[in-house]
Amino acid sequence: MTTPNPRTSADPSRRVAGPPTKHQLALMIWLAVFPTLTVLNLTLADWLGTLAPVLRTFVLATIAVPIVIYGVMPQLHRLRTRILSRSADR
Numbered sequence: 567m568t569t570p571n572p573r574t575s576a577d578p579s580r581r582v583a584g585p586p587t588k589h590q591l592a593l594m595i596w597l598a599v600f601p602t603l604t605v606l607n608l609t610l611a612d613w614l615g616t617l618a619p620v621l622r623t624f625v626l627a628t629i630a631v632p633i634v635i636y637g638v639m640p641q642l643h644r645l646r647t648r649i650l651s652r653s654a655d656r
Contacts, residue, residue, distance in 0.1 A: 586646060595639075598642060599634055603630055607626070
């Protein structure tokens with residue numbers, strides 16, 4: 567008896583999206599990083615403006631990386647999977 571794989575669909579004719587290509591991943595990262603950094607820069611502009619450029623970059627990266635990795639990228643991966651599964655159904 568085999569254990570069902572939670573990543574596969576109950577319908578064997580339905581394909582599960584594989585990992586993103588390098589180009590897809592690059593686009594997803596850009597879509598996650600650019601808006602996150604823009605919002606952080608606008609939100610923290612007054613405070614960040616008083617910091618030296620290296621320290622400002624360190625603060626932004628320290629805040630942005632967890633937001634992107636744990637918040638935005640999982641959503642983009644789910645969105646990509648939905649888009650690919652819809653196009654496979656056609």
